Amino acid sequence: MSFGAPAPESQQPDGFVFSAENLKRAKQIIARYPSGRQQSALLPLLDLAQRQNENWLPRAAMDYVAELLEIPPIRAYEVASFYTMFNKAPVGRHFIQVCTTTPCWLCGSADVLKAVKDETGLAPGGMADDGSLSVIEVECLGACVNAPMVQVNDDYYEDLSYDRMVSLIRALKAGEAPKVGSQTGRKGSQALSGPTSLLDPALAVGAPAKPKASRPKAEAKSAEKAEPEKAEADKVEAEKVEPEKADPAKVEAENAESEKLEAPDGETAKGRATAKTKPRPPSTKDKD
């Protein structure tokens, strides 16, 4: 398959128009840009078109978007052919992109590819006859820490091996929704052996007294609410150390807490809680 080339005529649909809902969204996107600069909306609109059209971008869709933005069609072709994330030919319902760039390759992306081949009979660039699956090889997707990995449609599946890839494909084929992210159960991009440094919570200025990592999720959330109280406690501590500098320290402690309040959301709360134990550098304000 030539890079960026359009699909053959036989695969091209006769026409393309946005659904009413997408058209409304497209209008919103276009309205973000000043008049005369509508062509800035080209990239999001092409993406919208691709999502509407089974994850690929037919010529008619590029023409349609260009017409919507009042630009020559070639300007849309240029952008669409530049970005590999736009699929110019039909892809499977599950579009598997196997990363084979160096870090993934070192960690066994060849096994992953072999698993795909053995399980589906598809080499990179191939598509299953029923259109359920298609596979390509891609360059780095930016999840090297959890290599090797694949992207299926919008989701990343990480920490793969031959067996895990096989079970992933089976799950996809069976219509299940496999767990997104690491397939070994590790959190985010935690070190494989668990936390190895910064374990002493006492090192953290303004950190909670006990590491939160061991708490269940529900508790973590309620802990967030409790945090202002702890901050107060910290403040008292700070006052003990340098009673004459109480006010600036208080302000800083509050700032630190408000940061924490913004950050957490269910999925990664624990990971973040761990990160919060990191010691803060001594406040410059202390030297004032």
Place this chain on the structure above:
Amino acid sequence: MPKLTIDGIEIEVAPGTSVLQACEQLGIEIPRFCFHERLSVPANCRMCLVEMERSPKPIASCAMPCGDGMVIRTDTEVVHKARKGVMEFLLINHPLDCPICDQGGECDLQDQAMAFGFDRSRYAENKRAVKEKNLGPLIKTFMTRCIHCTRCIRFADEIAGTPELGATGRSEQMEVGTYIEKAITSELSGNLIDICPVGALTSKPYQFNARPWELRKTETIDVLDAVGSNIRVDARGGEVMRVLPRLHEDVNEEWISDRTRFACDGLRRQRLDRPYVRCDGKLRPASWDEAFAAIAERLEGLDGSQIAALAGDLCDAESMLALKELMAALGSANLDCRQDGAALDPAARAGYLFNTTIAGIEQADAILIVGANPRWEATMVNARIRKRWLMGGLSVGVIGPNVDLGYRTDHLGAGPQTLQELAAGDHAFAKTLAKAERPMLIVGMGALARPDGAAVLAAARSAAETFGLVKEDWNGFNVLHTAAARVGGLELGFVPGEGGRGTAGILDGARNGEVKLVWLLGADEIGADRFGDAFVVYQGHHGDRGAHRADVILPGAAYTEKNGTYVNTEGRPQRGKQAVFPPGEAREDWKILRAFSDRVGRTLPYDSLEQLRGHMAQVAPRLARIDEIEPAEWQAFGKAGKMDAAPFASPVEVFYMTDPISRASATMAKCISQIVGEGEKRTGTDG
């Protein structure tokens, strides 16, 4: 006015001048590929790197505006090394196929590799190869040679106004092309060949035909439209190999239309290379003596009023003057150079000139086009309007055919009625015109070459006066001609004399037998059946419509084969020069007329072109002032009257075939079948 130092020389330049342009002003040559004076500046080839004081890296001089106190060095070790490095990168994927490349000998890459490059390659890997594109019958591609300067993309986008080319893919896979296979539909596409600095885009009709150093170059004038584009004709032996544009800022800048460039193969086909005389209904080859004898025999006893002459669209002024004087000697006042019957008044110059001038378009702020399709009738004028439009603040209204001109137009209406409404102020565009400081009106032959042409001309004049188009320092009234000979003929007074017949009168007379002999000087746009039983003498170079009807054919010279004066639609006289000799027994037209005048005992008083030109300078002094435009005085012209409601139609039905030369051209025929499309109506001898 920033002042900077380049190679130790101080120079003051206009604000906004780039370093590269400043270097050029000093005569310092900076190599470049992507930079082109008339296109936007992408600075992507990096060939123009120079050293700037206090800059850690060399700078791209084409994109760096001059600043006060800049110190530039163009001849240092760093610069040489940078150029060598850039050149080496450019050559990594460029094939070493100069011996089989049509650009060889006139290739920027070749020249600059010689001058600034490294003498060997360190690249041992495989070169990339790019699939050929099919850009239609005029442009041949060899995309592996492309160095991605994007000049063609910018030209198509900016100058031609047909954004069909683009850069698709990325990095190693980046390709310049149309993405979807299609022929380039621009009338200016041939210029892509000129601006391509390498052999990626070359001329398809000219492929593998000649090398530039074999060609004899003649600087002359194009006659296939009324713009008078300055061209260079490249010939080898007796054959015109190709036509290239020549710089003339006030006319065609450095572009020419595709018809001008590619119709030259028509000069080799359908040529009349010897005299013919019709015997028993069939044309038979004859000698000059026989041909002259046949005409003289027929002339015998004819009264002056029974003789008529029509001049065609490609005639030079010299031969028109000779024919006019021959007719005068024969006692005839029946002559006309307006074979389409355009209602142009030879007495009022302002009424038949493009008064604003082509360069003047750049000052206009509102243009009303009446009955013309400038894109097809005068491509270079249209390119100038587009250039003005791109500067912003121009509104264009069109009355006539609603066509895509390559810029935004308001289609106001199709026929004379709209013109009347507009003149009465009943139209939104009337306000625009009234408000404009430098408004223009362009009247085409589609509005004038019709029975009510004089009334349309008068209506246009009154509109011009209503909207204040004519001021002390501005004349916004313009007639857009389609025939290169037309203005010359009008200036010479090649129009009916006292009591004489015009085109319509001559044709009527021929039909009812009052006109017995018609002399056609290259007049090919009149149907053969319209001459009745008259004896037709055709003097011209192609076996086209005129020759088909002729009783005697006198083979003349085409524009590349004679020295002649042509006056363009602005009233600018220009001299065309002979590039090759006429084929066979064909002769320069004025010589034929001079020889015939001798044969009938009414010898014209000139024996050389110099004498003829001297005489012409007396008859029409303006034609001797080459390349000078004399502004025309505003006076009354046209004849107010009732206008037909029929919509205006452009006289140019198909851009690629408008005259005997382009009708004979195989390249133009290919353009019609591949670009215009199979279903399109064809013209001329094609069917």
